[in-house]
Amino acid sequence: DSGVTQTPKHLITATGQRVTLRCSPRSGDLSVYWYQQSLDQGLQFLIQYYNGEERAKGNILERFSAQQFPDLHSELNLSSLELGDSALYFCASSGPGTSGMVTQYFGPGTRLTVL
Amino acid sequence: GQQVMQIPQYQHVQEGEDFTTYCNSSTTLSNIQWYKQRPGGHPVFLIQLVKSGEVKKQKRLTFQFGEAKKNSSLHITATQTTDVGTYFCAGMDSSYKLIFGSGTRLLVRP
Numbered sequence: 001d002s003g004v005t006q007t008p009k010h011l012i013t014a015t016g017q018r019v020t021l022r023c024s025p026r027s028g029d030l031s032v033y034w035y036q037q038s039l040d041q042g043l044q045f046l047i048q049y050y051n052g053e054e055r056a057k058g059n060i061l062e063r064f065s066a067q068q069f070p071d072l073h074s075e076l077n078l079s080s081l082e083l084g085d086s087a088l089y090f091c092a093s094s095g096p097g098t099s100g101m102v103t104q105y106f107g108p109g110t111r112l113t114v115l
Numbered sequence: 116g117q118q119v120m121q122i123p124q125y126q127h128v129q130e131g132e133d134f135t136t137y138c139n140s141s142t143t144l145s146n147i148q149w150y151k152q153r154p155g156g157h158p159v160f161l162i163q164l165v166k167s168g169e170v171k172k173q174k175r176l177t178f179q180f181g182e183a184k185k186n187s188s189l190h191i192t193a194t195q196t197t198d199v200g201t202y203f204c205a206g207m208d209s210s211y212k213l214i215f216g217s218g219t220r221l222l223v224r225p
């Protein structure tokens with residue numbers, strides 16, 4: 001157990017709909033990252049937040065948005081869903097690891113299926 | 116745009132054989148990270164390399180970062196069935212953006 005929680009575990013919805021994925025980072029971690037992993041694909045970095053502020057942006061579609069709240073949990077909003085948005089969405093958090101290294105801890109993921 | 120190429124895509128080895136996966140970036144990286152994802156699981160952070168020419172070891176795993184900070188490798192000595200999974204490298208650019216390689220899927224025959 002990485003200490004990062006994601007809800008829901010599974011989500012099935014229809015094209016055109018909007019969904020919200022939630023992530024709670026490990027206690028004390030200030031950074032939250034969102035990734036998309038399509039079937040048999042690699043990981044696509046979407047966005048990073050640090051202590052409530054956007055820090056880095058990857059190939060995140062305009063239909064997607066995210067935010068990090070004062071209690072440090074984060075939400076990823078996906079709107080106008082398309083079939084191609086079906087994927088596993090991971091959240092990760094980071095804080096200092098051993099010997100000062102930055103370690104990213106991944107949550108179990110949310111599997112989104114768009115029908 | 117910036118890319119991180121990773122090869123091979125798949126590697127099927129006999130238990131006890133060595134395994135290496137390579138990553139190449141089109142631009143200089145601030146650092147490179149390695150992750151392992153077991154089938155059906157989530158990525159697990161293995162290590163981060165920051166310095167040019169850096170070499171780090173974790174038991175049977177050896178990680179290298181190239182002198183130009185554009186390439187990296189992960190070498191596993193004497194593979195075991197527990198090494199099965201997909202290994203990803205991820206390069207971080209100067210704007211803190213992480214770009215993942217496509218991963219190398221390792222299968223180990225017992």
